[in-house]
Amino acid sequence: MFKVLRKADIILFLVLCLLGAVMTVWSVRTAAAAASGAEVIITVDGEEYGRYSLDTDRTISIDRNGNHNRIVISDSTVHMEESSCKNQICVHQGVINASGQMIVCLPNGVIAEIHASDSSQDEYDAVSQ
Numbered sequence: 848m849f850k851v852l853r854k855a856d857i858i859l860f861l862v863l864c865l866l867g868a869v870m871t872v873w874s875v876r877t878a879a880a881a882a883s884g885a886e887v888i889i890t891v892d893g894e895e896y897g898r899y900s901l902d903t904d905r906t907i908s909i910d911r912n913g914n915h916n917r918i919v920i921s922d923s924t925v926h927m928e929e930s931s932c933k934n935q936i937c938v939h940q941g942v943i944n945a946s947g948q949m950i951v952c953l954p955n956g957v958i959a960e961i962h963a964s965d966s967s968q969d970e971y972d973a974v975s976q
Contacts, residue, residue, distance in 0.1 A: 885946060885963045887925050889918065892956040901925070901944075901961070914955040925959055927952065 889896040891911055899905060901923045909916045916937075917929040924942040927950050937952035946963035 885923075885961055887918075887920060887959050887961050890958045890960075896957075909955075909957060911955075914957075916952055916955055916957045918950075918957075918959050925950065925961065927959070930955060930957075 885901045886898050887901060888898050889907065889909070891909060896909060897907065899907065899920055901920060904921045905919075906928070907918045907920070909918070913931075915929070915931040916927060919926055919928045924944040926942045927937040927940065930937050930952050932952055932954035934954070937950050937957070940950050943950060943959075943961055946961050949958055949960035951958050
């Protein structure tokens with residue numbers, strides 16, 4: 848009725864755990880390498896507000912039409928630190944770090960989107976008719 852763990856079962860479990868750890872480290876390093884040289888493009892009410900490199904840590908404050916947003920770039924990641932909007936979804940979204948990801952504050956009309964400097968990362972991966 849009860850099966851006893853064998854030596855081979857324990858070895859298989861340890862190999863799978865090690866494989867999972869290696870894949871996690873590889874994935875994190877790949878994402879960080881892809882982010883280097885990338886930039887975040889901030890638009891306010893559909894107009895480009897500025898382009899900022901992810902390689903340089905900085906804080907961008909946007910004050911327009913009585914609305915306030917503070918976007919922080921640090922360690923090749925971007926997050927919305929503060930916003931004057933009611934729902935605070937943009938603040939609670941967390942960090943973004945890969946090309947194509949964006950943070951949107953719809954009530955204030957602020958969008959922060961990451962674009963890779965390497966044009967191959969911005970290409971389409973599929974075409975449909």
